[in-house]
Amino acid sequence: MPVRNLSAVALLCLALTCPAAAAVDLAGAAGQYRIDPGASRIGFAIDQIAGRGIAGVFANFSGTIRIDGQQVGRSEVDIDVAPASVSTGQQRVDDFLRSNAVFDVAHEKDISFRSTSVKALSDTSATVIGHMTARGKTGNETFTVQLDSQSKNRITFRITGKVLRSRYGMDVGTPIYSNVVDFEMRLTATRQ
Amino acid sequence: MLYNTPRAYGLVTILFHWCIAVLFIGQIVLGIIMLRLDDQRRVFELIQLHKSIGFVILALVIPRIVWRLAALSPDLPAGMSKAERGAANLSHAALYGLMLALPLTGWVLVSISTLGIVTLAFGKVLIPNLPLAPSDAAELLWSWVHAILAFGAAGLIALHVGAALWHQFVRRDGLLVRMLVPGREEHTGGTR
Numbered sequence: 366m367p368v369r370n371l372s373a374v375a376l377l378c379l380a381l382t383c384p385a386a387a388a389v390d391l392a393g394a395a396g397q398y399r400i401d402p403g404a405s406r407i408g409f410a411i412d413q414i415a416g417r418g419i420a421g422v423f424a425n426f427s428g429t430i431r432i433d434g435q436q437v438g439r440s441e442v443d444i445d446v447a448p449a450s451v452s453t454g455q456q457r458v459d460d461f462l463r464s465n466a467v468f469d470v471a472h473e474k475d476i477s478f479r480s481t482s483v484k485a486l487s488d489t490s491a492t493v494i495g496h497m498t499a500r501g502k503t504g505n506e507t508f509t510v511q512l513d514s515q516s517k518n519r520i521t522f523r524i525t526g527k528v529l530r531s532r533y534g535m536d537v538g539t540p541i542y543s544n545v546v547d548f549e550m551r552l553t554a555t556r557q
Numbered sequence: 558m559l560y561n562t563p564r565a566y567g568l569v570t571i572l573f574h575w576c577i578a579v580l581f582i583g584q585i586v587l588g589i590i591m592l593r594l595d596d597q598r599r600v601f602e603l604i605q606l607h608k609s610i611g612f613v614i615l616a617l618v619i620p621r622i623v624w625r626l627a628a629l630s631p632d633l634p635a636g637m638s639k640a641e642r643g644a645a646n647l648s649h650a651a652l653y654g655l656m657l658a659l660p661l662t663g664w665v666l667v668s669i670s671t672l673g674i675v676t677l678a679f680g681k682v683l684i685p686n687l688p689l690a691p692s693d694a695a696e697l698l699w700s701w702v703h704a705i706l707a708f709g710a711a712g713l714i715a716l717h718v719g720a721a722l723w724h725q726f727v728r729r730d731g732l733l734v735r736m737l738v739p740g741r742e743e744h745t746g747g748t749r
Contacts, residue, residue: 413674457672538601540680541674
């Protein structure tokens, strides 16, 4: 096969395998989406003053994402997380996190986040500010959102943020364990 | 009067005795209570306090043992039988051993725990774990060792206190007061 034909084949493969990456942008993803928990992950980590910290995930959560195509800043995000679904890989830690010391799942069923403003940082990233409510306390939190991939009906974001657990009466264990909870989420949502 | 004489305790010995007695008895009571509470936040905080006090006891017991070996010890009250003297010496040696063994087994327990929670004494001083490999089986074993030694210590303390009261109020040889007032000698005219 001539070299020229080989190059054409390579370009064709590239075009076929990477169409989404080339097309990703927030405005182009306008629409209403529902988060798919099976394809998503909400992870968190808390450092310890020495030694290993605590890292875990929440298995049960739900939420919607509405991206405003005209004004990305008017987009909205609502997420509810079931703290009872926390998992760290250690049953004793899970039980402690579910107890009255931290999430108090016997009385508090959800941790919610409702966005109040969205600021576009680029075509594919934004800062989402909103109200987080946990254990009856509400605070303003900020998350950074990066659009990872999108197709016709599905969209995936990578979300990071730091939350001070003392705001929500969950500061047990400080200063042995950091007051800062590092969230790292990958949320895949399906267009409604 | 700082130093012991052949018939009386000095201030150093008396301070060692009562400081460690209060901490040691308090520590046993705390250890029993802290694991029986429902409030998991309080449990966590009391366990950290228990660890902190344990290291204070360890820091006091080592110089106390050195002091006990290096300094003159007052004679046991006159009129005690050979068997009573043997029992008294044995129980005192066992108490010293337990005062050392309990903080050390606690340190082993903390170090070997799969929870990996370090000790930050009184929230200020980081005390490293011993270089031991954490395992659930070893943690269970050492928690039993620690508990059995603690209950053994509680029994021995009860015996020690009972014997001191018996000396003070039945034999009337002033043994208890001798450990309260520096330089106070026993009464030689006991009523046995």
